[in-house]
Amino acid sequence: xxxxxxxxxxxxxxxxxxxxxxxxxxxxxxxxxxxxxxxxxxxxxxxxxxxxxxxxxxxxxxxxxxxxxxxxxxxxxxxxxxxxxxxxxxxxxxxxxxxxxxxxxxxxxxxxxxxxxxxxxxxxxxxxxxxxxxxxxxxxxxxxxxxxxxxxxxxxxxxxxxxxxxxxxxxxxxxxxxxxxxxxxxxxxxxxxxxxxxxxxxxxxxxxxxxxxxxxxxxxxxxxxxxxxxxxxxxxxxxxxxxxxxxxxxxxxxxxxxxxxxxxxxxxxxxxxxxxxxxxxxxxxxxxxxxxxxxxxxxxxxxxxxxxxxxxxxxxxxxxxxxxxxxxxxxxxxxxxxxxxxxxxxxxxxxxxxxxxxxxxxxxxxxxxxxxxxxxxxxxxxxxxxxxxxxxxxxxxxxxxxxxxxxxxxxxxxxxxxxxxxxxxxxxxxxxxxxxxxxxxxxxxxxxxxxxxxxxxxxxxxxxxxxxxxxxxxxxxxxxxxxxxxxxxxxxxxxxxxxxxxxxxxxxxxxxxxxxxxxxxxxxxxxxxxxxxxxxxxxxxxxxxxxxxxxxxxxxxxxxxxxxxxxxxxxxxxxxxxxxxxxxxxxxxxxxxxxxxxxxxxxxxxxxxxxxxxxxxxxxxxxxxxxxxxxxxxxxxxxxxxxxxxxxxxxxxxxxxxxxxxxxxxxxxxxxxxxxxxxxxxxxxxxxxxxxxxxxxxxxxxxxxxxxxxxxxxxxxxxxxxxxxxxxxxxxxxxxxxxxxxxxxxxxxxxxxxxxxxxxxxxxxxxxxxxxxxxxxxxxxxxxxxxxxxxxxxxxxxxxxxxxxxxxxxxxxxxxxxxxxxxxxxxxxxxxxxxxxxxxxxxxxxxxxxxxxxxxxxxxxxxxxxxxxxxxxxxxxxxxxxxxxxxxxxxxxxxxx
Numbered sequence: 001x002x003x004x005x006x007x008x009x010x011x012x013x014x015x016x017x018x019x020x021x022x023x024x025x026x027x028x029x030x031x032x033x034x035x036x037x038x039x040x041x042x043x044x045x046x047x048x049x050x051x052x053x054x055x056x057x058x059x060x061x062x063x064x065x066x067x068x069x070x071x072x073x074x075x076x077x078x079x080x081x082x083x084x085x086x087x088x089x090x091x092x093x094x095x096x097x098x099x100x101x102x103x104x105x106x107x108x109x110x111x112x113x114x115x116x117x118x119x120x121x122x123x124x125x126x127x128x129x130x131x132x133x134x135x136x137x138x139x140x141x142x143x144x145x146x147x148x149x150x151x152x153x154x155x156x157x158x159x160x161x162x163x164x165x166x167x168x169x170x171x172x173x174x175x176x177x178x179x180x181x182x183x184x185x186x187x188x189x190x191x192x193x194x195x196x197x198x199x200x201x202x203x204x205x206x207x208x209x210x211x212x213x214x215x216x217x218x219x220x221x222x223x224x225x226x227x228x229x230x231x232x233x234x235x236x237x238x239x240x241x242x243x244x245x246x247x248x249x250x251x252x253x254x255x256x257x258x259x260x261x262x263x264x265x266x267x268x269x270x271x272x273x274x275x276x277x278x279x280x281x282x283x284x285x286x287x288x289x290x291x292x293x294x295x296x297x298x299x300x301x302x303x304x305x306x307x308x309x310x311x312x313x314x315x316x317x318x319x320x321x322x323x324x325x326x327x328x329x330x331x332x333x334x335x336x337x338x339x340x341x342x343x344x345x346x347x348x349x350x351x352x353x354x355x356x357x358x359x360x361x362x363x364x365x366x367x368x369x370x371x372x373x374x375x376x377x378x379x380x381x382x383x384x385x386x387x388x389x390x391x392x393x394x395x396x397x398x399x400x401x402x403x404x405x406x407x408x409x410x411x412x413x414x415x416x417x418x419x420x421x422x423x424x425x426x427x428x429x430x431x432x433x434x435x436x437x438x439x440x441x442x443x444x445x446x447x448x449x450x451x452x453x454x455x456x457x458x459x460x461x462x463x464x465x466x467x468x469x470x471x472x473x474x475x476x477x478x479x480x481x482x483x484x485x486x487x488x489x490x491x492x493x494x495x496x497x498x499x500x501x502x503x504x505x506x507x508x509x510x511x512x513x514x515x516x517x518x519x520x521x522x523x524x525x526x527x528x529x530x531x532x533x534x535x536x537x538x539x540x541x542x543x544x545x546x547x548x549x550x551x552x553x554x555x556x557x558x559x560x561x562x563x564x565x566x567x568x569x570x571x572x573x574x575x576x577x578x579x580x581x582x583x584x585x586x587x588x589x590x591x592x593x594x595x596x597x598x599x600x601x602x603x604x605x606x607x608x609x610x611x612x613x614x615x616x617x618x619x620x621x622x623x624x625x626x627x628x629x630x631x632x633x634x635x636x637x638x639x640x641x642x643x644x645x646x647x648x649x650x651x652x653x654x655x656x657x658x659x660x661x662x663x664x665x666x667x668x669x670x671x672x673x674x675x676x677x678x679x680x681x682x683x684x685x686x687x688x689x690x691x692x693x694x695x696x697x698x699x700x701x702x703x704x705x706x707x708x709x710x711x712x713x714x715x716x717x718x719x720x721x722x723x724x725x726x727x728x729x730x731x732x733x734x735x736x737x738x739x740x741x742x743x744x745x746x747x748x749x750x751x752x753x754x755x756x757x758x759x760x761x762x763x764x765x766x767x768x769x770x771x772x773x774x775x776x777x778x779x780x781x782x783x784x785x786x787x788x789x790x791x792x793x794x795x796x797x798x799x800x801x802x803x804x805x806x807x808x809x810x811x812x813x814x815x816x817x818x819x820x821x822x823x824x825x826x827x828x829x830x831x832x833x834x835x836x837x838x839x840x841x842x843x844x845x846x847x848x849x850x851x852x853x854x855x856x857x858x859x860x861x862x863x864x865x866x867x868x869x870x871x872x873x874x875x876x877x878x879x880x881x882x883x884x885x886x887x888x889x890x891x892x893x894x895x896x897x
Contacts (some may be wrong), residue, residue, distance in 0.1 A: 026060055028057075034053030231535055241268035244267040265281040279301065321636075330439075350370075446665055463531075465538070475540060487592070489565060490532075511585060523539060523567075524541075588616035590625075609744045656672055659727070659846065662866060663739060670726055690731075704743070729763075736760060736773060748786075762789070810844045817831050850871045853871070
């Protein structure tokens with residue numbers, strides 16, 4: 001039948017122990033035969049027959065005993081070896097009794113019967129055979145032997161032998177029937193067992209679709225009969241879900257290649273009624289006696305419900321992970337009552353769950369955190385431990401929700417701020433804290449930064465104007481109570497804009513940071529250094545003692561302020577390294593003192609700012625104390641009033657400083673220098689009144705007068721036959737006034753001069769302060785014919801790239817470089833380099849401040865042909881210029897002629 005259960009377990013006829021017992025019985029029968037044997041002719045039987053017969057019986061008994069031993073009887077070669085021994089014993093008996101023909105028949109019959117019993121191995125058949133054979137032999141032998149003196153008995157031999165064979169066959173049939181019944185009973189029990197389990201049991205050949213048995217449960221599980229399942233074997237593959245076919249086939253092939261005898265697969269079946277069923281297929285390979293694959297025994301389990309639950313669990317887990325493990329927080333579950341061996345201090349209990357975000361927050365894995373109950377306590381920041389432990393103990397006792405912020409030390413040592421929020425819940429008689437830890441480090445840093453920036457400068461880290469003013473107010477209050485003095489220093493970097501424009505804003509920021517560091521190093525520990533903004537800094541010197549003879553003049557405080565300013569200038573003297581460039585920077589410092597020249601903080605800062613501006617106007621790198629120049633308010637008011645009147649009355653005068661050819665001594669031009677003819681004080685130098693005029697907005701009016709007077713005087717000289725190039729200095733405010741070029745050309749034309757006779761001089765610091773704007777103005781002047789000179793070259797921050805594009809005719813070397821040549825090698829080298837630079841840029845180098853003949857010769861030898869200085873005379877009024885020029889020509893002709 002197609003679905004019959006075929007058991008591959010035939011009746012075992014070779015029980016090793018039973019075969020051993022049969023051989024022992026056969027040995028006994030052989031012994032009885034030898035003992036009872038009576039030959040017809042004794043003379044034909046040698047004397048050794050009987051001992052040899054007993055020997056063969058003994059060997060047979062020994063073989064039977066050996067077969068009773070499991071170590072021998074269960075070995076695969078044992079049956080073949082023993083069968084050969086049996087044959088040898090039979091041949092031996094035939095040989096011993098061959099001389100007596102009648103006895104030979106029984107000698108042959110006996111081993112045949114013995115061997116039949118050995119091969120059959122049936123307990124009932126062997127017993128019947130043994131009894132009948134023994135009775136036959138005993139009866140015949142006790143009657144006098146075979147075919148001996150009683151021939152009549154020989155007639156009984158054949159019938160008796162037939163009876164023995166019939167009895168043996170009968171016994172065999174009964175034994176076989178009993179074995180068949182036992183097999184059918186076992187098959188019935190096995191079928192009952194197989195067909196009652198809640199699974200489809202099957203036996204399938206190794207060929208595709210070779211189904212040998214399928215249990216009836218297939219109808220309940222899949223809605224198909226076993227016959228429908230096996231009717232078209234290849235259809236099984238069609239039932240497998242398309243998405244699972246390749247995977248199932250690949251796993252089967254992999255198991256075959258690995259030689260696995262067990263295979264477990266999960267796949268889906270799409271049934272004829274449209275249902276999809278998940279199946280768990282567990283099978284074991286059965287091999288034949290030669291070890292070759294024969295067929296598969298297996299079960300098919302319906303795991304659809306299990307798969308549905310698993311899918312629901314996966315979906316729930318995915319939702320949980322999305323909710324818990326993807327939010328930017330560490331979720332935890334903490335058992336406060338769990339015992340912790342050796343716990344002392346910190347939170348008792350242990351964490352029973354913590355989300356994987358703990359690793360991204362603190363660098364510890366979940367296992368690190370869960371396996372070490374003391375991990376949280378060890379990570380607490382020492383400064384927060386006492387506070388957090390106290391709050392933890394409080395909420396543990398009251399059951400209130402936990403809400404606390406504290407710091408934890410991460411695995412790599414950095415500090416992490418967390419906000420820990422949790423509620424205490426009871427579950428199954430136990431308590432658990434369910435909480436989240438939020439990383440609030442960035443928020444804390446932002447709060448700290450906001451608090452810091454409220455009183456500090458972001459770029460340099462110095463206190464800002466707000467903090468400075470607050471501390472200044474406190475310092476002034478102490479000074480009033482204790483009779484002390486306070487000094488405020490206002491600092492401004494000289495030509496800082498040149499660094500920004502020439503090297504970029506990053507370099508400018510770097511310079512400001514480095515200056516801040518040097519300012520802190522140059523000031524006292526009790527002084528406050530602050531950044532006002534841009535390139536301006538503030539310095540507060542508080543609690544200064546007014547320790548002079550006349551305490552009201554503040555000489556002690558003034559001396560301290562000057563000393564701090566001197567240290568600042570010295571600290572900034574060394575170059576600053578900005579990337580690949582070295583830059584020299586100086587500051588102009590203004591100082592104001594309380595209570596000498598200011599009664600409150602606002603006035604103190606205003607006066608320091610005014611003093612700083614005056615310092616900057618007089619030249620970079622200087623210090624001016626407000627009281628030194630401004631005096632009391634009445635004096636300042638008087639000075640301002642007189643300056644206004646000077647502008648109205650044009651109380652100015654120009655003196656002219658010759659410019660000469662260093663090789664010939666010829667005067668090539670003059671530089672106009674402004675003086676204030678003050679009725680109360682004689683001639684006042686420009687450095688003493690121009691800063692105030694700049695503050696008062698008077699420089700434009702003064703500059704207009706200088707231009708008109710210079711052009712008028714040049715016209716007078718020309719009428720006298722002196723063709724001198726005349727130079728005038730333009731300040732930054734003059735340079736950038738509207739329609740400057742038109743104003744200059746109008747003045748030159750009104751005086752009847754050629755534009756080439758006018759030389760406009762601009763300080764290097766002014767030219768580089770706003771190079772684009774300055775370059776445009778100078779270009780317009782140069783295109784109109786006016787010659788252009790850069791004054792005080794070498795002390796600013798000229799960008800060679802910008803200098804190359806400026807329309808400059810003369811490059812005037814600052815006197816500070818010329819003063820020490822040729823004795824100072826560094827100064828000499830610098831002057832020689834500037835001369836070469838000027839020639840390389842197509843400009844005429846002109847050295848200022850020449851004081852002696854040695855300097856003149858040095859300059860001439862190094863290619864500098866133009867110069868100014870006291871060696872050639874001091875500035876003189878315009879009327880004296882013709883005599884000076886002619887007199888110098890005669891003297892130079894004698895000196896150098």
